[in-house]
Amino acid sequence: MATLVAIKSSPLEDAEALQKAFKDAEALHKAFKGWGTDEKSVITILGHRSVYQRQQIRKTYEEKYQEDLLKRLESEISGDFERAVYRWMLEPADRDAVLAHVAIKDGSKGYNVIIEIVSVLSPEEVLAVRRAYHNRYKHSLEEDVAAHTTGHLRQLLVGLVSSFRYGGDEINPKLAKTEADILHESIKEKKGNYEEAIRILTTRSKTQLLATFNRYKDDHGTSITKKLLDNASDDFHKALHTAIRCISDHKKYYEKVLRSALKRIGTDEDGLTRVVVTRAEKDLKDIKEVYYKRNSVHLEDAIAKEISGDYKKFILTLLGK
Amino acid sequence: MATLVAIKSSPLEDAEALQKAFKDAEALHKAFKGWGTDEKSVITILGHRSVYQRQQIRKTYEEKYQEDLLKRLESEISGDFERAVYRWMLEPADRDAVLAHVAIKDGSKGYNVIIEIVSVLSPEEVLAVRRAYHNRYKHSLEEDVAAHTTGHLRQLLVGLVSSFRYGGDEINPKLAKTEADILHESIKEKKGNYEEAIRILTTRSKTQLLATFNRYKDDHGTSITKKLLDNASDDFHKALHTAIRCISDHKKYYEKVLRSALKRIGTDEDGLTRVVVTRAEKDLKDIKEVYYKRNSVHLEDAIAKEISGDYKKFILTLLGK
Incomplete structure (x- = not known):
């Protein structure tokens, strides 16, 4: 089992949290009993617990019932619902x-x-x-x-x-100019000097890269991502494009992932689950706003139309519906 | 200032250690007073303190005298002696x-x-x-x-x-055979498939690489380092050679660094200092043994012949003389 997330708290808070985890473990155990599973309880409980609480429930459940909660969940539920709950439960x-x-x-x-x-x-x-x-x-x-x-x-x-990028806020504007030019040269020709583009994108700090991308736009009249899209025919160029988008504006990037996942004939449940589960406790609220601005439809409504059953209930719970 | 090394200890031990650091800081301050420096005291004190104690002395000195001990040392001593003490004092x-x-x-x-x-x-x-x-x-x-x-x-x-190599002891013998062959092909021809050799050397765990190097020797009749030496004419091949030697047997590698440093006309003090300072609290004793076995001369004696003054006294102190 992975290391638990350590959060500092008072002894009283610890005792309360433990009691809550204990009750949750009991309720889940009850939900698994007999024929069929009480999926509603699973969603209500797990969908409203923080990452720390979920790890505590998992630990308490194991101690109390000598059974891995994740393994039990796998045998109780199935399909996209199972996969989403499983991923949600991991640290x-x-x-x-x-x-x-x-x-x-x-x-x-x-x-x-x-x-x-x-x-x-x-x-x-x-x-x-x-x-x-x-x-x-x-x-x-x-x-x-x-x-x-x-x-x-x-x-x-x-x-x-x-890469273990430097995380500071320092910017070297001269370097941003030089490297914006290198990136431009590199992308322009199909057989460009990719070595240098790779070096820049994989080693510079994110703050420095943002300065470089801005400089690119100023000096070359178009954003580097737009320019790359013209050439994004092979895996390498697609990968370059994705990396730059994730570094420049990851919320916009995630909006696009959600949009594509929902637009596809036969929704891309893996993509949908991934974004919702990984961002729910981070910036899903912002991503929802970006989605609404771009599509004039609320993300929840768009999702509700495309998926169904317990999976739908669970995803909408994580979306705060 | 860099983070201090944290070691668990009892409150009593803490108090004793602090008192010792306090006395050391006072003694060093005294050694710096007046014209000239009492180098002997500097060597006696700092040369016999552990990494944890040295960090504590540095901290105590700064608190007591509002002055960075390292800066003071830089102004008090000079040359190879200064460089060796400075490096020894860093975490x-x-x-x-x-x-x-x-x-x-x-x-x-x-x-x-x-x-x-x-x-x-x-x-x-x-x-x-x-x-x-x-x-x-x-x-x-x-x-x-x-x-x-x-x-x-x-x-x-x-x-x-x-690279953040996997640190476990698992070995995949089949992979060792395949990759020993890839390395052999790659080194054999001057225009070999270096991409694959680089992939193997930079990503596999050290245990797996040792198995691969052993397999290389078994299947190709010579060690990979010997084979590489025949080709080590440019920086890239030299770098390959060094990496493989450091991974296969770093004590043997360090012995060679020391041997070359001492053999040169005009000793390579930087190399000598580097090995002694970085390995003193790790495996310098083993490296001394390897040196003796290879040269039939004790490392201390070889060093004593080549360097002089306070630098010599300090290096020999770290060697446990």
């Missing part, structure tokens, strides 16, 4: 390790998930995911990414995964 | 960050120092160095390495620096 770094592992196996269509995880999270959060990946898979994340890719794509993905 | 991860930074500026002749740091330390220790580098230089280590190199050499160095 965040551990969840991202699982998502990255699945994405590596998915090959070409999983690259965006890997890029998203390591480009949106803070440098210290990425390290936590890499540590969780060690614990689960007895390999390093970069090791598995590298073994499944080649050429420039490998260089870019492994660089993004392995 | 290990911070010291390696400084060594790496100097090495990057040194260009081609500094590559081995960078490779040595990130290949000998444990994965978690490498992260600590990368964090210390952020704190000091407001850049990431891989960012500065990448900006100063190109091509395959960049790929190898950045890969070694950025």
Whole structure:
């Protein structure tokens, strides 16, 4: 089991939290009893607990019933609902390790998930995911990414995964200008100097990269993401595009993921679940606003039309409906 | 100032340690007084204190005299002696960050120092160095390495620096065979498939790599380091060679660094200081044994012949003479 999230609290708060977890574990156990599962209780309880509370419920449940709550959930519920609840129950770094592992196996269509995880999270959060990946898979994340890719794509993905970017706010404007030009040259020609573009995108701090992207727009009359879209025909260019979008404005990026997931014939439940579960306790509220501004439809309403059953109830609960 | 090393201890031990640090700070302050410095006291005190004690002395000195002990030392002593004491006084991860930074500026002749740091330390220790580098230089280590190199050499160095290798003991023997063959093909031809060799060396766990190097020897009749020596004419091949030696047997590697440092006309004091200071509290005793076995001369005697003055006294103190 992954390390629990440690939060400082008073002894009284600890006792109360423990009692609550105990009650939740009991209620869940009751929901599993007999034929069928009381899915409503599962959604009501787990959908309204914080990451810390969920870890405590899992621990308490295991101590009380000598059974892993996650394993029990897997046998009680199924399909997209199961997958969403399972992911929701994992500690965040551990969840991202699982998502990255699945994405590596998915090959070409999983690259965006890997890029998203390591480009949106803070440098210290990425390290936590890499540590969780060690614990689960007895390999390093970069090791598995590298073994499944080649050429420039490998260089870019492994660089993004392995980078421990400086997290400070310092900007070097001269460097932003030089490197905006390098990126421009690199993207312009199809056989450009990708080595340098990869170096810049995988090693510079996010603040410095934002300055570089702004400078690009000022000097070259269009945003670097628009320019890249013209060329985004292969996996490498698509990966470049995704990385830049995740670094420049990850809320806008997530809005697009949701929009595409819902627009598809046969909704992309994995994409939908991923964004809702991973951002619910972070900035899902902002992403909902971006979605509304872009589509003039509330995200909840758009989702409600596309999915159904317990999965729908659970996702809408996480959306705060 | 860098983070202090935290060691658990009882309140009584804490009080005693603090009192000792206080006395040491006073004695050092006295050693700096008047014309000239009492170098003997500096050597006797600092040369016999653990990493934790040195950090405590530095803190106590600053509180008591409103002055950074390191700055004061810089103004009191000079030359190789100063450099050795300064490095000895830094917290290990911070010291390696400084060594790496100097090495990057040194260009081609500094590559081995960078490779040595990130290949000998444990994965978690490498992260600590990368964090210390952020704190000091407001850049990431891989960012500065990448900006100063190109091509395959960049790929190898950045890969070694950025990797967070899995630290477990699992070995996949089949993989060891496949990758021993890939390494063999890659080194054999001058224009080999370096991409794959770089992938293997920068991402696999050290235990797995040892199995691969052993398999190489079994299947190809010679050690991979010997084979590489035949080709080690350019910076890239030299870097490959250094990385493999640091991963296979770092004590043997350090013995060679010391041997070369002493053999040179005009001793390489930086190399000598680096090995003695960084390994003194780790495995310098073993390295001394390896040195004796290889040269039939005690390391202390070899060093005593080549250097002199306070620098010599200090280095011999760290060697336990």
